[in-house]
Amino acid sequence: MLRLSWTNLSGPIPSFLGQLKNLYFLELNYNQLTGSIPPSLALLPNLIGLRLDRNQLTGQIPEEFGRFPGTAPDLYLSHNQLTGTIPKSLGYLNYTVLDFSRNELVGDVSFLFGTNKTTQIVDFSRNMFEFDISKVEFPSSLTWLDLNHNKISGSLPASLTSLNLQNLNVSYNRLCGQIPAGGKLQDFDIYSYFHNRCLCGTPLPLCK
Structure with missing residues (x-):
């Protein structure tokens, strides 16, 4: 395990970290790291958690992150300056946690979902993703x-x-139609749904 979070580290993430084959947890969050994410991190066969969140990382998420040799690690990349689309290769893996929030990412990420997955936590908030949720x-x-x-x-x-x-x-999107009734959907308040194009139904105002 390598934990270097909250240590004011700056500069790029060293690519040699991909040679630490026994590493199962890498935590570099809450620093001032810059540059792109080294694709070599995808060579770690035992990695189960990767925290690169809350830095100043730029560039795209590596295509190699869809080819981790072992179990797909919990992936925390939030609060950076990452750009571009999510590589299609990530859709082939079964991630438990995906946090890409607060970046500058674009495109369709619907391929990361699926009934065959066992994903538990997804945070794609505050990006520029575009897809049809229906x-x-x-x-x-x-x-x-x-x-x-x-x-x-x-x-x-x-x-x-x-x-x-x-x-x-799902607030601040371009959603329309009635919020489905049942399950947990009415347990959330209006702030979970508001600022959409024409979304309606409890807890929002009734559909006309």
């Missing part, structure tokens, strides 16, 4: 879904009512 098949294991402040369109699928959600936020 076509997304969410994994039954999902307990945390934060998509606020993006450009997501469509209507909320009824399948969300079957999830045991502890957190849901």
Whole structure:
């Protein structure tokens, strides 16, 4: 395990960290690291957690992050300056945690979901993602879904009512239609849903 968080580190992440084959947890968050994410980190066969959040990292998420040799690690990349689209290769792995929030990422990320996944926590908030949420098949294991402040369109699928959600936020998007009734969806307040194009139904005002 290598934990160097909250240490005021600056400069790029060294690529030689990918040679530490026994490493199962790498924590470099809450620093001032710059530059791009080294693709060599995807060579770590035993990695189960990777925290690079709250730095000043730039560039794209490496394509290699869809080819971790072992179990897909919990991936925390939030609060950086990452750009571009999410590599399609990440859709082939089964991540438990994906936190890409507060970056400058774009495009369609719907391929990261699927009924065959066991993903539990997804935070894609405050990016510029664009996709139709009505076509997304969410994994039954999902307990945390934060998509606020993006450009997501469509209507909320009824399948969300079957999830045991502890957190849901789809505010500040381009959603339309009625919020499906049932499950946990009415347990959340208006702040989970507001500032959408034409979303309606409890806890928002009734549909006309």
